[in-house]
Amino acid sequence: MCYYYKTLKGLTYVSPFFIAFTELFKNTIDMSDASNTTATTEVGKLKLAIQKSGRLHDDSMKLLKECGIDISNGVNKLKAEASNFPLEVYFLRDDDIPQYVEDGVADIGFVGENVVLEKKKKVDLVEKLGFSKCRLSIAVSKGVNYENASFLEGKKIATSYPVIVQDFLDREGIKADIHEISGSVEIAPGIGLAEAICDLVSSGSTLFMNGLKEVETILQSQAILIKNKHLNIEQQQVLDKMLFRIQSVKKAKNNKYVLLNAPNENLEKIISILPGMKSPTVLPLAEKGWSSVHSVLKESEFWDIIEQLKALGAQGILVVPIEKMII
Ligand code: ATP
Ligand code: ZN
Numbered sequence: 001m002c003y004y005y006k007t008l009k010g011l012t013y014v015s016p017f018f019i020a021f022t023e024l025f026k027n028t029i030d031m032s033d034a035s036n037t038t039a040t041t042e043v044g045k046l047k048l049a050i051q052k053s054g055r056l057h058d059d060s061m062k063l064l065k066e067c068g069i070d071i072s073n074g075v076n077k078l079k080a081e082a083s084n085f086p087l088e089v090y091f092l093r094d095d096d097i098p099q100y101v102e103d104g105v106a107d108i109g110f111v112g113e114n115v116v117l118e119k120k121k122k123v124d125l126v127e128k129l130g131f132s133k134c135r136l137s138i139a140v141s142k143g144v145n146y147e148n149a150s151f152l153e154g155k156k157i158a159t160s161y162p163v164i165v166q167d168f169l170d171r172e173g174i175k176a177d178i179h180e181i182s183g184s185v186e187i188a189p190g191i192g193l194a195e196a197i198c199d200l201v202s203s204g205s206t207l208f209m210n211g212l213k214e215v216e217t218i219l220q221s222q223a224i225l226i227k228n229k230h231l232n233i234e235q236q237q238v239l240d241k242m243l244f245r246i247q248s249v250k251k252a253k254n255n256k257y258v259l260l261n262a263p264n265e266n267l268e269k270i271i272s273i274l275p276g277m278k279s280p281t282v283l284p285l286a287e288k289g290w291s292s293v294h295s296v297l298k299e300s301e302f303w304d305i306i307e308q309l310k311a312l313g314a315q316g317i318l319v320v321p322i323e324k325m326i327i
Contacts, residue, residue, distance in 0.1 A: 044234030045086040046242070049106035052091035056223055059131040060110045064089075066323075067245035086238050097226075098123055104228050107235055114200065114221040118163050122229060127243060129223040130250055134202045136161060136219040139212040141189050146215045152176045152196055158188035159198035168198075168218045186210040251325040254299050260309060260317040261285060262293050270312050273305055277327060296322070 050060040064071055069085040079090045090106055097109040098121035110129060114136055138157070140146050149172045159165050162180045169176055179194055186206055188194040198218065201207060207214055225246070227239060262270045267282065270293060274280045280295035293314075297305055302319075309317065 044232065044238060045088060046108055046235055046238050047088045047090060047106045049090045049092050049097045049100050049109040049111075051094040051097070051111070054094060056094055056110065056112065056132050059129075059223065063110070063129065063131070063246065063249065066249045067242065069242070069245075085242070087242070095119070101226050101228050104230065106228070107231055108225060108227045108239060110223055110225055112221055113224045114161065114164070114219060116224065116226060117219065118161050120163060123226040124229055126225040126227050126239070127246060129225055129246070130253065132221075132223040134200045134221050135217045136164060136198060136221060137201045137214045138196055138198050138216040138218065139186075139201075139207050139214045140196045142211050142213050144195075144213075146213075149174055149216060151215075155196055156194040157196045157198055158185050158194035160185060161198060164219060165198045168216075186212060248324045248326050251327070252322040255296050255322055255325060256299060256302060257294070257320040257322050258297050258317065259292065259294050259320070260314045262291050263313045264289050264291055266312040266314075267291055267293075270309060270314060273308050273312075296325075 051057045061071065064082075064087075069087060070083045071080050071087075071089055072083060077091070079088055081088050090100070092100065092106075094111055094115055097106070097111040098116050098119040100106040101109045101123045102121040108126070109123075112132055112134075113128075114134070116123065116125075138149075138152070140151070144151075152169070152172075153174050154176065156177045156179050157165060158179045158181050160180065160182055162178045165178055169178075176196075179188070181188065181193075185197045185199040187210060188197050189212065190210060196215075197212065199207075200221070201214060204214055225243070231239065258274070260270075271280055271282065274293065274295040274297070276295040280293050283292045283294075284290075285292055297319075306317065306319075
């Protein structure tokens with residue numbers, strides 16, 4: 001199976017380090033000023049486009065909530081206003097979001113990377129949001145002997161992503177007939193419409209239920225934050241503020257707070273495998289010969305490190321989720 005990770009062609013990536021740097025030197029990063037609407041309305045308002053209903057909607061609303069942005073009214077309407085942040089939210093079909101952001105009808109949007117690449121609109125990628133992770137894959141009937149992409153030569157491929165599929169075929173030097181359909185792509189081989197399909201996959205169960213197997217992944221996708229290319233300075237400041245919150249929420253999700261009891265004879269070794277934000281906190285326990293150690297662990301390294309800690313005699317290990325991380 002060939003894995004191809006497409007870069008965001010035509011999108012400019014705005015470095016989070018630049019944003020973090022500018023945030024550090026502003027007095028406005030204090031989360032408590034979320035409630036200070038008079039201060040924030042002075043610097044302009046942002047219009048955010050999110051999906052009205054569908055797979056992106058709930059996580060988009062959840063992210064706003066985790067960022068302390070309160071959208072309490074109007075989810076069933078076309079737009080709603082945040083009560084404590086200079087933000088107006090537009091509820092739209094996801095396919096239309098890149099166009100609206102390019103045109104400036106919306107200033108920013110939460111949308112799948114797959115949709116942005118398919119629509120080829122001139123917008124900037126600001127941040128990957130870490131939800132709605134899925135892949136765009138080619139699949140064929142289970143019984144087919146697929147060895148590589150040359151199988152697709154001269155075949156019919158049904159998809160809702162003709163632009164991304166054509167890019168893939170061009171790169172592979174393959175000529176195939178792309179048949180664009182808007183939904184239920186997975187039934188196409190079964191009804192004789194196409195020999196292959198290209199569709200979004202997360203668990204693969206839909207493909208399996210339709211007698212198909214995944215043979216090529218042509219794109220890894222997740223929800224992203226995009227912005228219009230011509231934001232004014234005030235809008236950019238509001239966006240920086242929102243981005244700072246999004247990054248704090250993302251960091252917190254990728255980390256866990258760990259508390260454990262360590263035998264003093266292994267304390268140095270235990271500390272050396274626990275990085276912490278600066279270094280771990282160590283406090284003596286009432287029981288002689290033992291210390292309490294507190295630290296922050298990356299989710300990805302979590303199980304490996306816990307195993308090592310246990311082997312070094314750590315006991316009473318507590319793992320606590322972190323809500324926000326401001327470093
Ligand atoms: P709309 O009515 O807004 O046009 P839709 O039916 O086109 O919605 P959804 O099925 O809600 O779209 O999917 C929205 C986005 O969610 C996709 O573009 C993709 O980024 C992501 N997505 C799609 N399928 C999956 C999946 N199986 N798992 C995770 N994320 C997915
Ligand atoms: Zn859609």
